[in-house]
Amino acid sequence: MTLRNILIHPDPRLKKITAPVAVFNDDLRRIADDMLETMYDAPGIGLAAPQIAVMSRLLVMDCVKEENATPQPMVLINPEIIWSSDETSVYDEGCLSIPDQYAEVERPASVKVKWTDLDGKEVQETFDGLWSTCVQHEIDHLDGKLFIDYLKPLRRQMITRKMQKLKREMARS
Ligand code: NI
Numbered sequence: 001m002t003l004r005n006i007l008i009h010p011d012p013r014l015k016k017i018t019a020p021v022a023v024f025n026d027d028l029r030r031i032a033d034d035m036l037e038t039m040y041d042a043p044g045i046g047l048a049a050p051q052i053a054v055m056s057r058l059l060v061m062d063c064v065k066e067e068n069a070t071p072q073p074m075v076l077i078n079p080e081i082i083w084s085s086d087e088t089s090v091y092d093e094g095c096l097s098i099p100d101q102y103a104e105v106e107r108p109a110s111v112k113v114k115w116t117d118l119d120g121k122e123v124q125e126t127f128d129g130l131w132s133t134c135v136q137h138e139i140d141h142l143d144g145k146l147f148i149d150y151l152k153p154l155r156r157q158m159i160t161r162k163m164q165k166l167k168r169e170m171a172r173s
Contacts, residue, residue, distance in 0.1 A: 001037040004052035008170070009097045009163050015144040018055045021077045024120045028058070032075045032118060035060045040071075044096045046134045048141030051097050059138040063130045079115035079139050082124070084108035091133045093147045099166070101159045105150045107136050 007014055021028060031054055039047040039060055046061035057078045064072045089109040094102045112126045113135055127135050137147055148156045 001033045003041055004034050004038045006038065006042065006047075006051050006096050007053055008099070008167055009095075009146060009148075010160055011097075013050055013053055013055065014097055014141070014146060016050065016055060017144050018050055018057050018142045021056050021058055021116070024077075024116075024118065028077070029118055031056075032058065032060060036062075036073050036075070039096070042096050045130070046138045047096060048138045050141055050144075057142045059135075059142065061131070061134050061138060063134050065130075075118055076113070076115040076135070076138075077117065079113050079135070079142070081111050081136070081139060082114050083112035083126075085110040089129075089133070091130065093133065093137060095137070095147055098146065098148060098159060098163060101148075101162065103147065103151055103155065103159075105133075105137075105147050107133055111136060113139075 031049065035047050035049065035052060038052060045063045046059065049056050049058040059076050059079060060074065062071055062073045085108045087109040088106050090104050090106045092102050093105045109132060110126055110128045111132050112124065114122065114124045117123050148159050
């Protein structure tokens with residue numbers, strides 16, 4: 001497994017709509033493994049393929065947070081939300097592509113998602129709580145949408161300016 005470089009906002013690749021995965025092979029398995037390793041290393045609870053410059057509809061997540069709990073790595077290929085609850089919930093969201101910035105985002109509290117697993121099998125599951133927020137946040141990435149796109153323009157611009165400054169500092173060091 002290889003740690004991949006995580007793109008930092010602003011980056012045009014984070015604004016693109018990604019292409020469906022059509023081929024289920026060892027390359028795809030390797031990308032998913034790398035994404036999980038990169039996510040755990042960060043550390044984060046979710047990572048979408050465009051964040052490592054792979055422009056395909058693929059995401060990984062693991063929202064198990066308790067110290068000694070068994071990890072629950074998930075790989076979702078071509079995920080699609082097929083139902084959302086009317087009830088909403090608010091989470092203080094962050095993103096590995098927008099380090100150290102957090103903001104409250106309101107989303108449906110539960111969603112039912114359909115996706116394909118690494119063996120090409122179709123799976124459906126309903127997510128609640130943090131898992132629901134996470135899967136919606138990651139699917140947004142596949143459509144070129146970031147959590148800051150839900151914020152008021154002024155707040156979004158402030159965060160973007162901070163990230164531009166961070167990228168300049170990273171480029172210098
Ligand atoms: Ni994110």
